[in-house]
Amino acid sequence: MSVKKEYSAKRKRFINNTIVHVILAILAIIWVFPIFWVILTSFRAEKGSYVSTFFPQSYTLDNYIRLFTDTSILNFPQMFMNTLFVAICSCILSSFYVLAVSYCLSRLRFKMRKPYMNMAMILGLFPGFMSMIAVYFILKALGLTEGNLIRLALILCYSGSAGLGFQIAKGFFDTIPLAVDEAALIDGCSRWQIFSKITLPLSKPIIIYTVLTAFMAPWVDFIFARVICRANADQYTVAIGLWRMLEKEYIDSWYTSFAAGAVLISIPIAILFLSLQKYYVDGLSGAVKG
Amino acid sequence: MKIFKKYATEFPTPYTCMNAIREGGLETKLTMVLMGLGNFVHKQKIKGLLFLAIEVAYIVFMAVVGIGCLSQLGSLGSVPQQEVWDEAQQVYLYTKGDQSILILLYGIAVILLTVFMVCAWRCSLKSAYKAECLEKSGKHVNTFLEDLKTLTHENLHRLLMTPPMIFIFAFTVLPLIFMICMAFTNYSIIDNHLMLFDWVGLDNFVALFDSSSILGSTFWSVLGWTLVWAFFATFTNYIFGMILSILINRKDTKAKGFWRFCFVLSCAVPMFVSLLIMRTMLQPDGAVNVLLRNLGLIAQDASLPFFTDPTWARVTVIVVNIWVGVPYTLLQLTGVLQNIPAELYEAAKVDGANPIQTFFKITLPYMLYVTTPYLIVTFTGNVNNFNVIYLLSGGDPVTNLSSTAGSTDLLVTWLYKLTVDKQYYNVGAVIGIFTFIILAVGALFTYHRSKSYKEEGGF
Missing domain, CATH: 1.10.3720.10 (MetI-like)
Structure with missing residues (x-):
């Protein structure tokens, strides 16, 4: 009985830990996402302000050189x-x-x-x-x-x-x-x-x-x-x-x-x-x- | 007055102005008219001459420009700029009219100078009396060099505090008085009062409080939104930051340093950069909408109205503010959270409380108790939060075209728009004063409750 209880407590803890880590991962992605995006954009080869794709089609250093x-x-x-x-x-x-x-x-x-x-x-x-x-x-x-x-x-x-x-x-x-x-x-x-x-x-x-x-x-x-x-x-x-x-x-x-x-x-x-x-x-x- | 008495008793000195007038000798009394005389008679020749030089400089200055500036301060100038046809050169010449803004500025500067002059006058009186007393009782009277030397020891504060004080008076106090004065004038583009304006008393305050006019109704709605914003911006950040901190610092969470780094990274980027990035990402064709379209969550030609719909815009700025602010809250609150006695949590666990109950029954009350001053400081900071609103939405969208503020404008961004874009300087100044009043009430509240007030007694 006590073994079973311990087992279920362990399982509960495992589930809790997984949930917490998943939440943290999602939040961390949200927080890092804009920074990641601006770094991507800085290497984007296509000109123009708004493009229809999220990831750049090709990469270049020209933006830095031009600056x-x-x-x-x-x-x-x-x-x-x-x-x-x-x-x-x-x-x-x-x-x-x-x-x-x-x-x-x-x-x-x-x-x-x-x-x-x-x-x-x-x-x-x-x-x-x-x-x-x-x-x-x-x-x-x-x-x-x-x-x-x-x-x-x-x-x-x-x-x-x-x-x-x-x-x-x-x-x-x-x-x-x-x-x-x-x-x-x-x-x-x-x-x-x-x-x-x-x-x-x-x-x-x-x-x-x-x-x-x-x-x-x-x-x-x-x-x-x-x-x-x-x-x-x-x-x-x-x-x-x-x-x-x-x-x-x-x-x-x-x-x-x-x-x-x-x-x-x-x-x-x-x-x-x-x-x-x-x-x-x-x-x-x-x-x-x- | 009570305060001054307290200070006087803290630093007792017999060399006060009153004593100098009452008990000083003839030369000390004459110092009232001829500054530096007392010092000059009592072996302090250079010091005396310096005082005299200050007095002469002041009198010359007042005679040449000062009096003129002060006399115009009442009317703020009346000669308008005029066009005169010059027959000889066949062109229109412009005569130089009065510029009220400069008259006001110079007038205030002269008044400030006069205040400093009164201080210098008191100094000279005290120092004359001190020299007299010392010489009478046969004690050593400091020479000028010795006086200079005290600047590195007993009077070090004078040496170190004077330059910063000069800067503060020139670039903070003077402009502030100047702006406060503007609130009582009609200095605005309305009726073309940009060159010449007059004192109008409390008219601007009345206009702003009159809720039937456009200005008045705008004021009340902006004020309301400012308070709503400050409330939500403060508490969403506070609670969210606290939960995040608890999640990261749980005993069972792995890679604590990594998680913390992820969040802190966003406050390492300069705020105006991250806000500008957020703004471009949330445009109708910005990255967020593109991403949602690519994922098929919204139609190809649709876009979420982040900054074009009033309600959306308000929610957006609060949400983005969470993104900007939570990392800071995380940094600031982690230490405090770890100070909560562990026994409380253990007791709760024994009693069978779940994490949500623990949070609302133990963590939140404890934190609210300890960090009330922090919360109020953040609240006042958010009332003044120019950057987030101005860089993110710019106060847009403007729903009512006749009003000067958009739906997300705070008092401070409205102030900025009114002064810089619209040139309603007087209304801007009134709004500034109101913001100050709101903040002052909050701050009084804080400092009287905070521990630092009770310990220092000075704040």
């Missing part, structure tokens, strides 16, 4: 360099801001500390691009919306509110024992030395996280870039370029190249994201664990 050689209408290499330049500059500036502000809020006690944190919270509640038009007018008043200065405008724009995104880095600094700071103070270190010689070397993960999130922002933002660049096609970033490839006048000839471009910029970002997943999770779950 880098056909620069007459949509200059992808130029956009790539623009974005790279803006990304590097804004990354340096905003990482410094984020780390400096987080360190101050975590370690130093001063009168403006709590008002500052409250202000950051309130400012964070406004829809970010509500002020976009106003930012454009300010940049225009400063004369930064013409020619190459647009790049400077974009850099200012992306690092402008960096000082408000301190929560994750502050949470990390909070976990470094205060005793380390106190020991250094007794040894005669100044606060600046503690920051640059002790805290920063101890916080490599969060520095990597901050630098990379700041670096990625210009690659994926297209709202601000579009408002600031307007018609200056030579200053476009990759995001606007990809968006334009899907506009009515370009979609027919550029569709497969859009897929190629999407794959190209996704690869580095995907690698970064997958390797930094842990920090991302740690940074976010800090707030939940409380």
